[in-house]
Amino acid sequence: MIDENVMAKVEALAGLRLSPEERERLRADLERILAYFQKLQEVPTEGVPPFSPLPEVRNVLRPDEPGPSLSQEEALQNAPEKEDGFFSVPPLFSR
Amino acid sequence: MTLTEVRAGLAAHELTREEVIAALWERIAACEPTVHAFLSLADPDRLIADGEPLSGLPLSGLPIAIKDNICARDLPTTCGSRMLQRFRSPYEATAVARLRSAGAQVQGKTNLDEFAMGSSTEHSAFGPTRNPHDPSRVPGGSSGGSAAAVAAGEALAALGSDTGGSVRQPAALCGVVGLRPTYGLVSRYGLVAFASSLDTIGPIAGCVRDAALVLSLVAGHDPLDSTSLPVPPHDYTADLRPDLRGVRIGVPKEYVPRELGPEALALVERWREVAEELGAKVMDITLPTTEYALPTYYLIASAEAAANLARYDGVRYTLREEGDRVGAMIARTRAVGFGPEVKRRIALGTFALSAGYYDQYYGKAQRVRTLIARDFAGAFAEVDLILGPTSPTPAFRFGEKEDPIAMYLADVFTLPSALAGLPAISIPGGTVGGLPFGLQLIGPRLSEERVLSAALAFEEALN
Numbered sequence: 001m002i003d004e005n006v007m008a009k010v011e012a013l014a015g016l017r018l019s020p021e022e023r024e025r026l027r028a029d030l031e032r033i034l035a036y037f038q039k040l041q042e043v044p045t046e047g048v049p050p051f052s053p054l055p056e057v058r059n060v061l062r063p064d065e066p067g068p069s070l071s072q073e074e075a076l077q078n079a080p081e082k083e084d085g086f087f088s089v090p091p092l093f094s095r
Numbered sequence: 096m097t098l099t100e101v102r103a104g105l106a107a108h109e110l111t112r113e114e115v116i117a118a119l120w121e122r123i124a125a126c127e128p129t130v131h132a133f134l135s136l137a138d139p140d141r142l143i144a145d146g147e148p149l150s151g152l153p154l155s156g157l158p159i160a161i162k163d164n165i166c167a168r169d170l171p172t173t174c175g176s177r178m179l180q181r182f183r184s185p186y187e188a189t190a191v192a193r194l195r196s197a198g199a200q201v202q203g204k205t206n207l208d209e210f211a212m213g214s215s216t217e218h219s220a221f222g223p224t225r226n227p228h229d230p231s232r233v234p235g236g237s238s239g240g241s242a243a244a245v246a247a248g249e250a251l252a253a254l255g256s257d258t259g260g261s262v263r264q265p266a267a268l269c270g271v272v273g274l275r276p277t278y279g280l281v282s283r284y285g286l287v288a289f290a291s292s293l294d295t296i297g298p299i300a301g302c303v304r305d306a307a308l309v310l311s312l313v314a315g316h317d318p319l320d321s322t323s324l325p326v327p328p329h330d331y332t333a334d335l336r337p338d339l340r341g342v343r344i345g346v347p348k349e350y351v352p353r354e355l356g357p358e359a360l361a362l363v364e365r366w367r368e369v370a371e372e373l374g375a376k377v378m379d380i381t382l383p384t385t386e387y388a389l390p391t392y393y394l395i396a397s398a399e400a401a402a403n404l405a406r407y408d409g410v411r412y413t414l415r416e417e418g419d420r421v422g423a424m425i426a427r428t429r430a431v432g433f434g435p436e437v438k439r440r441i442a443l444g445t446f447a448l449s450a451g452y453y454d455q456y457y458g459k460a461q462r463v464r465t466l467i468a469r470d471f472a473g474a475f476a477e478v479d480l481i482l483g484p485t486s487p488t489p490a491f492r493f494g495e496k497e498d499p500i501a502m503y504l505a506d507v508f509t510l511p512s513a514l515a516g517l518p519a520i521s522i523p524g525g526t527v528g529g530l531p532f533g534l535q536l537i538g539p540r541l542s543e544e545r546v547l548s549a550a551l552a553f554e555e556a557l558n
Contacts, residue, residue, distance in 0.1 A: 006446070014401060014445040015408070016438060017426035025435075026442055029499060033443060036500055037390035037456070043463050050461035051468060053278050053292045053322070053516050060321035074185040080415035087410050089421050 002031045098157070098251040098305040105155050112146050112156050115251075119158065119202070122248045129230050132244035134163050134221055135170045136203035145200060152198025153312065159194055160244045160253035163204035164211050165296065166285040167191045174287050175207045175219035178432030181413040188285020189320065190254055190296045190313040197312040202250055205240030209434045210404065211261055211289045213237050214505040217493060218436045226269060228530055232490035235265030235505075241299045242269040252300040252309050258290050259392050260485075260509025262297040263521035267485035267533020270523045272550070273299045274306045275509075277540045278516035279324035281310075282317030290399035291322070293392075293513055303522060303551045307331040310543065326541065334544055337552040340374035343478040344549075349385035350483030350508055359484060359532060362525045366482060366534055369556045380474050380481070384467045388511040389503055391467065393440075394447050394460035395514075400437075401444030407432060439499065468515040475539045480549055484508055485521040485533030512537045520550045524557060 007027050011018060018026060072085055081088040096104075096118075104110030120139045127133065137158065146156025161167055164174045166184035173179045191201065208218035216224040216239030224239040226232040227247040234243040238255030242265035245253055255262040257275035266273025274297045281296045288294065298309035308331075315328030351363050367377045409415040409428035416431050418424030433441070447456035474481060486505055496502040512519045517537055524534030534553060538546040 002446075009449065010442050010445050011426075013449060014441050015405070015422075015425045015429050016433075016441065017430040018438070022435075022438070026439060029439055030442060030446065033393070033500065034446075034456075037394060040387055040390045040394075040459050040463055041455075043384075043387055043459075043466065045459060045462035045466070048462040048465050050458070051292075051464035051514070054324070057279070057322065057324065062318065070185050077185055078182055078413045079411060080409065080413060089410055090418055090424050092421050094420075 001034065002027050096251070097301045098308060099302065101157065101251060102155065112150070113143050116143050116146075116158065119249060119251070126227065126247040126249055129225055130227055130243050130247050130249070131222055131224050132205055132240040132247065132249055133160070133203040134173055134175070134206050134240070137170065137201060142200050142202070149198040149200070154194065154198040156198055156200060157251060158202030159199045159309070160202045160205050160241055160250035161191060162207055162238050162241050162253065162255045164207060164256055164287040164289070165191060165254055166287070167201045167204070170201060170204050172204065172287065173221070174211070175209045175221060176432065176434070176437070177220045178407050178414050179412060180220070184285070186285065189282035189317045191285065193313050199312075205238070205244055205253060207240055208237035209437050210287070210400070211237040211256055211258055212400065212436050212440050214260070214264055214502055215491070215496065216240065216265070218434060220434055223493065226490045228270060229490065232492050232530070233268065235268035235486070235490065237261040237265070238273070238299060239265045242266050242271055242273065245269070245271045245299050245301055252298060252305050254296055254309070254313070255299045256286055257295050257297050257513065258293045258396060259513045260506040262299060263509050263519060263533065263535060264486050264506060266299050267521045267535070268490040268531065270531030271299060271301055272303055272306045272520065272522050273297060274310060274520045274547075275513065275518060276310060276314060276543060277324070277518045279322055280314050280326060280518075280541065280543070282320040282323050284317055284319040288403040290396035291403065292399060293396055303520070303547060303554045304332060304335060306520070307335050307547045331543055331547055334548070335551055336548050337555045338548055339370055339552045342375045342480060342549060344370050344375045344377045344480050344482050345380035345474055345478035346377065346482050347380050347382040347385065347474070349382050355484065355487060356527070358527045362527065362532055363484065366524060366553065369553065370482065373552055373556060377482075378478065380478060382470045382474060382511065384463070384470045385511055387463050388467055388514055389507060391460045391463045392510040392514055393443065393503060394456050395464065397440040397444030398447045398457050399444070401441045401448065404437070404441055436499075464514050467511055471512070471515045471517060479538070479545060481537040483535055484524070485535040489527045489530035489532050508535060516540060518543050518546050520546050522550050522554050524553070
C-alpha cells in the first residue's frame, strides 16, 4: 500500500529528507501502522459530524488595539542567520 | 515531603526555604546521576536569594519543576529535541507566569520524549530518564522527567503536559499523582504545540492536595490562548473533601480486560470494594468505542503534529543545516534536527492529511472522535465518575517496546478521555510485581473538584 512513490510524496510534503535505510524502515512502519488503523473503517460514521473540542467557544477575537509585543531583537534572538534586522535564508531559485 | 507539608512547615517557622532548597538539591545530587529527570537546573543559591521577597505569596519562593516543552525565560526550552537544543524562549508560558506570580520559582526543566511524542522518555534526544523505583525500567512518558523528579524527592511538584496520557501514565509508572485538566482549562500559551486540539498542561505532585493546589494556581481563562475556556480562576483546594458517599462510579469493562493479569485485576477489585466501603455505588458500564481510540488518536495527533512542526524550518529556531537552496536547507535541517519517532509521526500525519487519503483517515478519525465523546456523555448520564487503571502495565524495561504499536498500546486507557477533552487523574493504586500501578478517575468536563475529592478519598483509603 505504501510504496516508494507514496514515500517520495510524503517526504516532499513534510520537508523531510530520509536516508535509504530510514525510508525503508519508515515505509514498513507506516504500512503496519496503517494496516492496524484500518479497523476504524468498520465504524459507521454516516451523519456523524467531526469532533469539536470547544463547542461553546466561537470566533474568539480581541480588540484591535496595540499591546505589548516582542522587540525586533527578541524576535530574532533564535535566528540561525540574520541580516539588517531580518531573518536570512538561502536563495529560493537559481538565477 | 509534600508541597502541602513544606508550606505548613514554612508557615509554622519549623522549616526555612534555605533548608527546603538544600534538601531538594541533596536529593538531586544523590539521584540525578541515575534518574536523569532534569535537562537544566536553576542555581540553588540564586533561588534562595531570589525567594526572600516571595515569602508572603502562596508558594513562598518554593521551586517547581517544569517540563521542557513549556517556555520559561531563564532556562532553555529544548523539547528534548536536537532541533531546539540551543533555543531560548523570548516569552514565558502563562502557566509558568502564573506560578511565578503565586511565589514559585522555576527549579529546572524536566526531560521528555522528543516534542512529547512517546510513552517512555526513551525518545529524548538527551538520553532517557530512569524510573526511581527501578532504574532498569522507564518512568513512562512523555512527562517522564517531571514524574521521576517528584517520585525521587528531587522536586516538590512539577508541571507536565498531557496530549494522550503524558501526565497520567508517567505519574502511574512512578507512583505519584498526575492530573489532566479539562481541555481549555489551563492556558496552552507557551506550551510548545504538539497536537493543538488535545494538548493540556497538568500538575504532577506527591499527593492529591498538592495537585489541587498547583491546578488552582495555573487554571482559568487566558486572553493569550484563543482556545482557553471562559472559566475564572478557582481554588480547587477549598472544597476538597475525601468523600465518596452517594457517588456513582462506573467501571468500564473495556478497562479491565483479562490481559491485565491476576495482580492488576485483584487491585481493581480492591478499588471497587474501597469505593463501596466509602459509600459509593459502583456499577459496571461499557464504553464500546474504546478499541477505536488508539487509531483515532494517532491519526489526529500525528496530523496536527505534522502541521505544528512545519515551523521548524531552519529559519527561526536556532538549528540550520546549510543548503544551496532554501528547500534543501529546510529538508537537511529537519533530517538532522528530528529523531525517529518525530519523523514517524510527521510522516504518518502528512500521509493522513494528503490529497486522496484525507477523508479515509483524518476525516474518519474526527468523526469517530465524536462517537468516543458521545460514549462518555452516555456513561455520565448514569455515573458521576469512571474508574479504572491508568495504564495496562506497570513500568516496563528499556527497549522492551521497540515496536511502535506496542508502545502506543501503553496509552490505551488514557487516550479515550483525552480525545473527549475530559479531566482525569492518576493516583497510586497499589503495586503490581512490586512496581507502582496507577488508579485513574475520569469525570465530565470541568468536574475537577469532583475528580479531586474522589481521588483524595481513594488516596486516604489506600494508604
